[in-house]
Amino acid sequence: MNLLSLGIKSAFIDNMIFAYFLGMCSYLAVSKKVTTALGLGSAVVFVLGITVPLDWLVQEYILKEGALSWLGPKFADLDLEFLQFIMFIAIIAAMVQLVEMVIEKFSPALYGSLGIFLPLIAVNCAILGASLFMVQRDYTFSEATVYGFGSGFGWMFAIVALAAVREKLKYSNVPDGLKGLGMTMLITGLMGMAFKSFIGIAL
Amino acid sequence: MSTETLEQVVVEKQPQEQLFSKRRRRFVTDPLNDDNPITVQVLGICSALAVTVKMEPTIIMAVSVVFVIVFSNLIISLMRNLIPTRVRIIVQLGVIATLVTVVSEVLKAYSYPMYKVLGAFVGLIITNCIVMGRLEAFAMGNKPWDSVLDGLGSGFGYAWVIITVSFFRELLGSGSVFNFKIFEAIHWANFPTMGLMVDPIGAFMVLGILIWIQRSRSGYVEN
Numbered sequence: 482m483n484l485l486s487l488g489i490k491s492a493f494i495d496n497m498i499f500a501y502f503l504g505m506c507s508y509l510a511v512s513k514k515v516t517t518a519l520g521l522g523s524a525v526v527f528v529l530g531i532t533v534p535l536d537w538l539v540q541e542y543i544l545k546e547g548a549l550s551w552l553g554p555k556f557a558d559l560d561l562e563f564l565q566f567i568m569f570i571a572i573i574a575a576m577v578q579l580v581e582m583v584i585e586k587f588s589p590a591l592y593g594s595l596g597i598f599l600p601l602i603a604v605n606c607a608i609l610g611a612s613l614f615m616v617q618r619d620y621t622f623s624e625a626t627v628y629g630f631g632s633g634f635g636w637m638f639a640i641v642a643l644a645a646v647r648e649k650l651k652y653s654n655v656p657d658g659l660k661g662l663g664m665t666m667l668i669t670g671l672m673g674m675a676f677k678s679f680i681g682i683a684l
Numbered sequence: 685m686s687t688e689t690l691e692q693v694v695v696e697k698q699p700q701e702q703l704f705s706k707r708r709r710r711f712v713t714d715p716l717n718d719d720n721p722i723t724v725q726v727l728g729i730c731s732a733l734a735v736t737v738k739m740e741p742t743i744i745m746a747v748s749v750v751f752v753i754v755f756s757n758l759i760i761s762l763m764r765n766l767i768p769t770r771v772r773i774i775v776q777l778g779v780i781a782t783l784v785t786v787v788s789e790v791l792k793a794y795s796y797p798m799y800k801v802l803g804a805f806v807g808l809i810i811t812n813c814i815v816m817g818r819l820e821a822f823a824m825g826n827k828p829w830d831s832v833l834d835g836l837g838s839g840f841g842y843a844w845v846i847i848t849v850s851f852f853r854e855l856l857g858s859g860s861v862f863n864f865k866i867f868e869a870i871h872w873a874n875f876p877t878m879g880l881m882v883d884p885i886g887a888f889m890v891l892g893i894l895i896w897i898q899r900s901r902s903g904y905v906e907n
Contacts (some may be wrong), residue, residue, distance in 0.1 A: 500884060505729040506813040563789060566807050567781040574774055603773065606730040606811040613804035658899035659892075661906030662726050666892030673885040 484627045491631035494680055497607045498639040499673040501614075504607030508640050509665055511601075518644035521601075522637025524580075526630065528602050529611055532576050533629030536569050536612040537622055544568060569612050577603045607636050642672060711833040715841035718902055721814045722845045723895045728814035733849070733887040734805050739862050741801045742850035748787045748806065750839030753815050756780050757835035760823040767824075776819045777810065784809045814842055845894065852890050857881030 497503045504525070511521050542548050544565055549556035581599045585592045602608060611632050615625050646668055655664050721727045728749075735745045756779050760767075767775050788806045791799040799806070809815065818838050823831040854860055859867045859877045867875035880886045899905070 502733040502884060502887070503730055503808070505733070506727060509726055509729065563785060566785050566788070566810055567778065569807075570777050570781050570810055571774070574777060600773075603777075604811050604813060604816050606808050609811050610804060610808055613807050617804060656896070656900075657905045658896045662723070663892050663895040663899065666888050666895060670885045670888030670892065673883075673888060677883075677885070 484623060487624055488627045488631040489682075491628050492635035492638065493676065494682070495632070496635040496639060496676055497610070497632050498636060498669070499676045501610060503610040504605045504636055507601055507605055508636075508643070509662065512640050512644040512647055512665070515641060515644045515648060518640045519637070522640050524599055524602055525605065525607060525636050526633035528573075528577060528580060529608055529633035529636075530626070530630040531580070532573050532608055533611050533615055534622060534626045535572055535576065537615060537620065537625040539568055539572060540565070540616055541622075565613075565616070569609060573608050573612075574603045607632070639672070643669065646672075708830065708833055711830060712837040712840070715834075715837040716844065717841075717898070718904070720841045720845065720898070721817075721838050722842060722891075723898045724902075724904060725817070727817050728812045728842055729891075730808065730812060733846075733884065733891065734808075735802060736846055736850035736853055736887055737857065737882055738801075738854050739847070739850045741798060742846055744791070744795070744798050745802060745805065746839075746843035746846055748784075748791075749809055749812065749814070749842055750836070751787060752780065752783045752809050752812075753818060753839040753842075754832055754835035755783055756815055757818055757823040757831040758828055759783075760819045761826060761828045761831035764824050764826075772820075772824065776816060780815055780819075781810050814838055845891075848894060849887060849890050853881045853886055857886060 495501070498505065498508055507521060512518050540548075542551065544561045546560040546562065547557055549559050549561070577599060581592075584599070611629060615628055620628055643665070647665065650664065650668075659667070715721055719725065722729060735741050756776070759779050760776060763775075784807065787809070788799070791802070791806060818835060822834045826834070851861065854862075855866070856878050857880075859865060859875050867873070878886070881890070
């Protein structure tokens with residue numbers, strides 16, 4: 482598949498939020514202000530863009546059936562796929578820690594704005610979800626990289642758009658029971674309908 | 685089995701507290717309504733919506749989540765004094781990931797079609813915020829039997845919400861309940877099914893309305 486069309490497809494048509502509900506927890510919790518939403522969004526793009534290709538390497542050279550054949554013929558028919566979840570989550574948690582340290586060291590300003598969100602990303606289902614989808618869909622290494630960045634960008638797009646709507650929503654009179662989560666759910670539904678229009682685009 | 689021996693230890697130490705004392709019953713009943721993990725605490729929505737197109741996978745998902753919450757709560761609660769606080773997140777994730785791997789292997793062995801339907805979403809129980817949230821907020825500071833009850837409460841609170849959502853989505857979206865074509869059975873063959881309900885959008889709408897109903901009954905207002 483063409484890499485550009487895969488990128489557009491993963492960002493808009495197969496949007497993490499509107500098509501797969503991934504990363505909903507932080508999507509709902511951190512979407513009250515546009516600036517914080519943008520901060521969390523860029524952190525997610527960053528971590529997704531790194532972990533998905535990294536998980537691809539692990540899957541291809543360690544976990545897959547026969548993947549360990551590079552160690553010698555004795556290992557040729559080993560199948561470690563049952564370790565997939567533990568390996569992936571460990572890589573994600575480690576990467577998040579590493580990214581946090583690197584950013585703290587080289588860009589204190591960015592660290593200041595992302596700071597609290599970085600640890601949260603380890604339990605963002607969009608990250609683990611993207612890695613699991615990458616395995617399901619048999620992407621190549623370059624496709625996996627594009628997919629990671631594309632879906633991260635789609636997630637950021639969605640959370641920033643929702644935050645913009647919620648900032649305006651402060652001024653409207655919402656029924657008591659719908660305030661907060663209920664209204665956010667309905668808005669997300671409406672935004673999802675808008676995103677449906679991307680489906681018609683043939684890539 | 686292990687829970688039964690544990691609860692006896694607790695009872696022996698504190699003979700005044702019963703196994704299902706009032707305080708403990710509240711661990712189970714609170715998350716069902718007033719403190720529901722999905723509709724009030726806004727946790728675990730990630731995987732909750734993706735599997736609710738049909739009722740059958742939803743129930744499998746609910747059972748898996750209850751299993752993972754209860755046992756990870758129990759295990760972390762047993763180890764709570766041994767875990768250094770600095771590395772607790774990775775220990776918690778390790779325990780959860782192991783339990784989810786067990787669920788996934790069991791599904792693969794005994795119910796392969798269901799495993800195919802749920803696909804990546806079984807793995808996503810690991811990042812289900814309810815599980816992490818209960819470990820962090822409860823199991824790290826409470827006794828094993830209390831933690832098991834707390835896990836049951838949160839698990840059932842999650843289960844009834846996603847089962848309700850899936851009931852409406854399957855009824856309105858596919859015109860069936862548990863794959864049984866209910867409208868054809870009552871000779872209403874041209875029942876207008878809504879494509880929107882099969883779509884993710886339907887899940888957002890149904891859950892939004894469910895939250896509205898639940899919150900106006902309980903009087904909870906978010907500011």
